[in-house]
Amino acid sequence: MLELLDNEYDVIVAGAGPAGSSVARFCAEKGLKVLAVEKRQEIGSPKRCGEGLSRSAVERMGIDINKSWAIHTIKGAAAYAPNGNKVVVDFDGPEGWVVERKVFDKHLAKLATDAGAKIITKTEIADVRRDTGSVAVILKHEGDTRELKCKIVAACDGVESRTARILGLNTTIPLIDIASAVQFEMTGIDIDPERIELYFGNEIAPGGYAWIFPKGENTANIGIGVRRPLSKKLALDYLKDFIQKREGLRKGSIIEVNAGGVPVGGLMENMIEDNLIVVGDAAHQVNPIHGGGIPEAYVAGRIAADIIKKAVEKGDYSKDTLSEYNKRWWEERGKKLKKLWELRKVVEKLTDDELNWLSEYLSGDDLVKIARGSGYFKLAKLLMKKPRLVMFAKKLLF
Ligand SMILES: Cc1cc2nc3c(=O)[nH]c(=O)nc-3n(C[C@H](O)[C@H](O)[C@H](O)COP(=O)(O)OP(=O)(O)OC[C@H]3O[C@@H](n4cnc5c(N)ncnc54)[C@H](O)[C@@H]3O)c2cc1C
Structure with missing residues (x-):
């Protein structure tokens, strides 16, 4: 597979999640030569996501709703206090969707390739090294290795990002700012199919919340996010307790298990280095209150592409030039997310x-x-x- 690639690109993107596909798409639309490298064999799978996407999020992303991935319409929400007191909000029309990430992430990837980007899967960025004026990127696919060159690396490699650190930017997130999340996709359960449900409380989910995001009449993503320093047991144990206590859930079947870390704080003042720009979960660009990161990743990718284009036009990939990304992101999204962090x-x-x-x-x-x-x-x-x-x-x- 590696022989299908050229030797040089303007931009090489680590990861083809929402952040990577966004950078790839918007760079390609601006005429840049882009390669996005995804280590998983299938984009979007396995999902690590509750798959909730609000209408305002979709609008900010600037994409058209497509029934192939927007599989279930949400018309309202119910939030439960620890004593069971319920606060409900209902909207006139669709206020959001539960998406099928396996299809959705591929859709975003296709928008990128339609714009002219190249994507390769089952291939890992194993190492990166600055050469004079450019970056050498070492790819691994099964037993094969290949070294490519690029001007700028976009680290869109998610919460476990390594690429930025190799290029000298410390992206470590403090433990207090990361939520451990576990989720079961369940079927054969009793749910309100039109509303997402959120459950709060220090016994239910310390430092986070439990959610039910319906995917159909009797199917939903049921998950929990907790923060380790505040919790007494594993996220999985909180989830099991949550389900155990609700007959309508306990009787159902688990058809998928997902787990992952969610950055809910730790916003970075600086997300660039020479030849490097960091986007999405890798830069902790997530709503610290509800943990939604898809729209943040996509919007930040669009901002990053603007700055990358300017850098390529100038022929200057230094942190001085790329620092405009920090400025723009903090202006457009950072200030708001910082308030939510507070x-x-x-x-x-x-x-x-x-x-x-x-x-x-x-x-x-x-x-x-x-x-x-x-x-x-x-x-x-x-x-x-x-x-x-x-x-x-x-x-x-x-
Ligand atoms: C349990 C859970 C529930 C969530 N629910 C929601 C929700 O309902 N709504 C919402 O908006 N957000 C939700 N999120 C957050 C959301 O999933 C992320 O914010 C979003 O996926 C971030 O996109 P990204 O592209 O930055 O990172 P990712 O989607 O994580 O993509 C990073 C990609 O980089 C690849 N990669 C990593 N290292 C390398 C490498 N060296 N070489 C090549 N590829 C590499 C990975 O395989 C991965 O595909 C949830 C997260 C979790 C864990």
């Missing part, structure tokens, strides 16, 4: 009683606004009512 730090300090109390006063619309990075004022005003929470309220306001 909010996450507040929410994780609330006791179950305080969460129950808040659920009496916050509406579904309030929760949606907060999760999207606005509407903090009402929450802060509520927190102000309890002396213990005043300092948290101030953190949200300033």
